Amino acid sequence: MPLRWPAPSTMRWLILATLLVFWELMPRTKIVPELFLPSLSKTLAVLYSDRLEYVEALGVTLYEVAIAMLFACGAGILMGALGGGVALLRNLLLPVFSSLYAVPIVILYPIFTAWLGVGSESKIAFAGVYGFFPVMLSTAAGIRTIDPQYVLAARSMGATLSQQITRVVIPASIPTVLTGLRLGGALTIIGVVVAEMLTSAAGIGYLVTRYRTILDSPRVFAAILMILVLSVMFDVLARGLERRTLAWQTAGRRPRRSREIMQAVPAGAPA
Amino acid sequence: MQHMASLTRLHEVAEPTAIEVARLSHVYAGPEGGVPALEDISMKVAAGRFVVIVGPSGCGKTSLLMMLAGLRHQTEGTILCNERPINRPDPARVGVVFQEASLFPWLSAVDNIEFPLALRGMPKEERRRHAEAMLRLVGLEGFGGRYPHELSGGMKQRVSIARGLVQDPPVLLMDEPFAALDEQTRMTMGHELLRIWSTTRKTVVFITHSLTEAVYLADEVLVMSARPGRIIDRIPVTLPRPRTYEMMATDTFGRLRDRIWQQIRKTTQPGLA
Ligand SMILES: Nc1ncnc2c1ncn2[C@@H]1O[C@H](COP(=O)(O)OP(=O)(O)OP(=O)(O)O)[C@@H](O)[C@H]1O
Ligand SMILES: [Mg+2]
Numbered sequence: 059m060p061l062r063w064p065a066p067s068t069m070r071w072l073i074l075a076t077l078l079v080f081w082e083l084m085p086r087t088k089i090v091p092e093l094f095l096p097s098l099s100k101t102l103a104v105l106y107s108d109r110l111e112y113v114e115a116l117g118v119t120l121y122e123v124a125i126a127m128l129f130a131c132g133a134g135i136l137m138g139a140l141g142g143g144v145a146l147l148r149n150l151l152l153p154v155f156s157s158l159y160a161v162p163i164v165i166l167y168p169i170f171t172a173w174l175g176v177g178s179e180s181k182i183a184f185a186g187v188y189g190f191f192p193v194m195l196s197t198a199a200g201i202r203t204i205d206p207q208y209v210l211a212a213r214s215m216g217a218t219l220s221q222q223i224t225r226v227v228i229p230a231s232i233p234t235v236l237t238g239l240r241l242g243g244a245l246t247i248i249g250v251v252v253a254e255m256l257t258s259a260a261g262i263g264y265l266v267t268r269y270r271t272i273l274d275s276p277r278v279f280a281a282i283l284m285i286l287v288l289s290v291m292f293d294v295l296a297r298g299l300e301r302r303t304l305a306w307q308t309a310g311r312r313p314r315r316s317r318e319i320m321q322a323v324p325a326g327a328p329a
Numbered sequence: 330m331q332h333m334a335s336l337t338r339l340h341e342v343a344e345p346t347a348i349e350v351a352r353l354s355h356v357y358a359g360p361e362g363g364v365p366a367l368e369d370i371s372m373k374v375a376a377g378r379f380v381v382i383v384g385p386s387g388c389g390k391t392s393l394l395m396m397l398a399g400l401r402h403q404t405e406g407t408i409l410c411n412e413r414p415i416n417r418p419d420p421a422r423v424g425v426v427f428q429e430a431s432l433f434p435w436l437s438a439v440d441n442i443e444f445p446l447a448l449r450g451m452p453k454e455e456r457r458r459h460a461e462a463m464l465r466l467v468g469l470e471g472f473g474g475r476y477p478h479e480l481s482g483g484m485k486q487r488v489s490i491a492r493g494l495v496q497d498p499p500v501l502l503m504d505e506p507f508a509a510l511d512e513q514t515r516m517t518m519g520h521e522l523l524r525i526w527s528t529t530r531k532t533v534v535f536i537t538h539s540l541t542e543a544v545y546l547a548d549e550v551l552v553m554s555a556r557p558g559r560i561i562d563r564i565p566v567t568l569p570r571p572r573t574y575e576m577m578a579t580d581t582f583g584r585l586r587d588r589i590w591q592q593i594r595k596t597t598q599p600g601l602a
Contacts (some may be wrong), residue, residue, distance in 0.1 A: 211431040211433075213450060214398050214420065214427075216418050226433070271470075
C-alpha cells in the first residue's frame with residue numbers, strides 16, 4: 059500500500075502534538091534553559107496549583123474583553139453604517155478614520171490611565187477604541203460595495219427605502235461586517251491584554267508582567283497559555299458563527315459556474 | 330379554416346395598447362451640459378405582443394427599459410402603461426428581469442421568487458403557493474430550496490423570470506436576460522421563454538444584442554440608432570408561431586436577420602451606408 063499523507067485536519071493535530079512534545083522535551087533535555095522555556099508539565103503544574111489566582115485573573119480579563127467588544131462592535135457597526143450609507147458622512151468621516159487606523163493607538167494608553175485610572179475602565183476604553191476601527195471600516199466597506207444591481211432589483215419589485223435597507227443592504231453586507239467583527243474582536247483581546255501588561259493590578263496580562271519581573275518563568279508561561287487558549291477559542295467561535303450565518307455563500311460571494319456547481323446539478327435538470 | 334380566420338380578425342380588432350411611449354427624450358447630466366441618451370422615442374406595444382429592441386452598445390436601450398419600469402425619470406415625454414402613466418416602479422403592472430446575478434444570493438430560489446410578495450406583506454402560506462406555481466411554470470419544480478450559487482446560469486434566469494412574473498403583471502421587461510449564457514443554453518432558454526409567454530399571454534419588451542434571438546422571439550423588432558438613441562426601423566416578424574428551430578434555416582429568417590444587421594451597420598458606421 060502506497061504511503062499517503064494524512065488529511066489536513068489530522069495533520070493540524072499532529073503538528074500541535076509535535077509542538078507540545080517539543081515544549082516538554084527541549085527544557086528537560088537542557089537544550090533550552092528552564093528560565094527561557096519551562097517544560098509543559100511544569101507550566102501545567104503551576105497553573106493547577108495556582109488555579110484560584112489564574113481563574114480570578116481570567117475573570118477580570120474576560121469581563122474587560124466583553125464590555126470592550128460590546129463597545130467596539132456596537133459603535134463600529136453604527137458609525138460604519140452611517141459612514142457607508144450617507145455620502146456626506148462618508149466624505150467627512152472615512153478618510154479621518156482610515157488614517158487614524160494606521161496610528162499605533164497604544165501611545166494613547168497612558169492618557170487613558172491618566173483619565174480613567176489603572177482599573178478596568180482604562181483597559182475597556184483602550185481595547186474598545188482599538189477594536190472599533192476594523193469593525194467600523196469593514197461595515198462601511200460592506201455597505202459601499204453592495205452590488206447596485208441588488209438594490210435596483212428590489213426597487214423594481216416595489217421595495218420602499220426601509221425595505222431596501224432591511225431586506226437588501228443588511229443581508230448583503232453581513233459577510234463583510236462579520237469579517238470585521240472577527241478582526242475587531244481579536245484586536246479587542248489583544249488590546250485588553252496589552253493594556254493589562256502595561257499598567258494594571260489585575261487580569262492575565264498583569265500576571266505575565268508581574269511574574270516576568272520576578273523571573274518566575276513557569277507562571278509567566280501559564281498565563282501565556284491561558285491567553286493563547288482564550289484567543290483560539292474566540293476565533294473558533296467567531297468562525298463557527300460566520301459559517302452558520304453564511305451557509306448561502308459556501309461557494310463564494312458571487313460564484314461563476316464552476317465544476318462544483320455543475321456537479322451539484324443532477325443529470326436531466328433543466329438548463 | 331373559418332375558425333382560424335375569425336381568430337385572426339379577433340386578434341386585429343381587440344388589441345388594447347399595453348405600452349405607449351410618446352416623444353420621450355432623455356439627457357444625462359454630465360460635465361459640459363449633458364449627454365443626450367435618448368431622442369424622440371415613440372412606440373406603441375399592443376397587449377400580448379413580444380417586442381424586441383436591438384441597437385448598438387450604449388445607444389440607450391437599458392435607459393429606456395429603466396424608464397418603462399419606472400426606475401428612472403425621462404427628461405421629456407410620457408409613458409403610459411395600460412393607459413396610466415408610469416412614475417415609479419409598480420410591480421403589479423410591470424415585472425422586470427435583469428441580466429444574470431440580480432437574484433439575492435442569501436435567499437433560496439423560492440424565497441427569491443416570494444420576495445416581491447413578501448414586500449407587500451402577503452402571508453407566508455399564500456406566498457409559497459404562488460412561488461411553487463411559478464417554479465412549475467418555469468420548469469424548476471423541486472429546485473426551490475437551492476441557493477443561487479447551487480443553480481446553473483440557465484436555472485438562475487428561470488428563477489429571475491419566475492420572480493418577474495409572480496405578481497402576474499401584464500407587462501414583462503427583460504434586459505439582455507440571456508446575455509451571460511452559453512449559446513446552447515441560450516437557445517433553449519429562448520424557446521422556454523416563448524413557451525412561458527404563450528401560456529401567460531404577457532406583453533414582453535425584450536432587449537438583446539443577438540440578431541438570431543431577436544428574429545426568433547419577436548413579433549416586431551425595433552432597431553435603435555447609435556447614441557442618442559432613436560428608433561430607426563420597425564421590422565414585423567412574419568414567421569408563424571409556434572416558432573421552431575428549423576425556421577432559423579429559412580430564407581425569411583435570413584432576410585429579417587440581414588435587414589436588422591444592415592440597419593445597425595448603417596448607424597454605427599455611417600460611411601459604409
Ligand atoms: N447613470 C448614468 N449617468 C450618465 N450617463 C449614463 C448613465 N447611464 C447610462 N449613461 C449613458 O447613456 C448612454 C446609454 O446607456 P445605456 O446603458 O442605456 O445603453 P445600452 O444601450 O443599454 O448599452 P448596452 O447595449 O451596452 O447595454 C451611454 O452612453 C451611457 O454612457
Ligand atoms: Mg444595456
